[in-house]
Amino acid sequence: MSWGEFCTLLGGIMPKTPLGQIVSIRSEEDKDMLKHFTKEQRRIRNEWRSRQIRNMSDEEKAAQVKEIEQMFAKAFG
Template sequence: MIEDYDLIVSSFQSQYGLRLSREIHKMSWTEFKQMLVGIDNKTALGRIIAIRAEDDKEVLKTFTKEQHRIRNEWKEKHAKVVAESISKQEMDTAMDGFKNAFLRMAGLGGD
């Protein structure tokens, strides 16, 4: 969210007419979250989120190089965050589960 701060500020201004630098201290966290969730795709943030979230292959074929760059950077960053959040123990447990499943599929037992 921090990396999107400028997009958030711009989008609040364009959609709600609010200057966050002046209004944020008057707003509760709940109100801020509700307004952020309500940002539409006509705002800068909404357009970027739509690009990042697009998975339709037909739509992706129409993307510009810049749209692909935005989407790919987001996907890579998200994958890295997910990978870093998984502990070694969780990874070992998951890998053991995969190993056992493949052994069972091959008729070799696996536990």
């Protein structure tokens, strides 16, 4: 599966699924919605935002993407 195909499939995940809910929590920016987050939702969002992805070099990001592609290839290849 190509990275583009994976991204397309991932983008189609419905919000009512467990993965869809996590993605929604991690990406929420609406301050009114954030005020109503549960303690667990805040934890999930804060853990995701505290990751050091923004500090990675382009080479490190590319290596991480390659590693994920290889994991999926092994799992579903």
